[in-house]
Amino acid sequence: MLIIGSPTWDIGQLQSDWEGFFSDLDDIDFNGKLVAYFGDGDQYGYSDNFQxxxxxxxxxxxxxxxKTVGYWPTEGYEFDQSRALKNGKFVGLALDQGSQSELTDERIKTWVAQLKTEFGL
Ligand SMILES: Cc1cc2nc3c(=O)[nH]c(=O)nc-3n(C[C@H](O)[C@H](O)[C@H](O)COP(=O)(O)O)c2cc1C
Structure with a gap:
């Protein structure tokens, strides 16, 4: 079970700590792994690249x-485009600390409870 996070930076890019490591993912076999994602982004400032x-x-x-777990609904967000959408949901927990920090704690709590079920814990 893996939980992986990154804010979005530089207009649709991974945060720079991933540089030099992202290509290493090509050498890893993730078969048999359940993987959850979380990110921080700015839905109003970067509406075409949110998350x-x-x-x-x-x-x-x-x-x-x-195998992705922890899909997250798009209700409650306002944005135009996101590479993080799959089948109408975010591929993971979408946080917006700039504009919706008051929702962060509750979002994390809900997502973690969901993950516990999906991880079979
Ligand atoms: C130069 C810059 C580029 C950014 N690009 C994006 C982006 O493309 N998509 C997005 O959702 N958020 C974007 N953001 C918002 C950041 O993800 C957000 O500010 C950050 O996660 C919050 O961390 P902080 O509190 O350290 O600023 C950008 C922010 C900055 C300053």
Whole structure:
């Protein structure tokens, strides 16, 4: 079971700590792994790239066999485009500390409870 996070930075990019490590993911076999994602982004300032980073990570890791858990609904957010959408949901927990920090604690609590079920814990 893996929980992976990144804010989105530089207009639709992974946060820079991932540089030099992202390509290493190509050498990892994620088959048999349940993988959950969380990100921080700014839905109003970067409405065309909201939460792209977790979409980039999920795309790579699921291609390498990881099974995504922890999908998150888009209700309560306002944005135009996101690479983090799959089947109408975010591929993981979408936080917006800039504009919706008052919702963060409750979102985390709900998501963690969901993950416990999906991880079978
Ligand atoms: C230069 C810059 C580029 C950003 N690009 C994006 C983006 O493309 N998509 C997004 O959702 N958020 C974007 N953000 C918002 C950041 O993800 C958000 O500010 C950050 O997660 C909050 O961390 P902080 O409190 O350290 O600023 C960007 C922020 C900055 C300053």
């Amino acid at each position: 792209d980073a977790i979409g980039i990570l999920e795309e790579k890791i699921s291609k390498r066999g990881g």
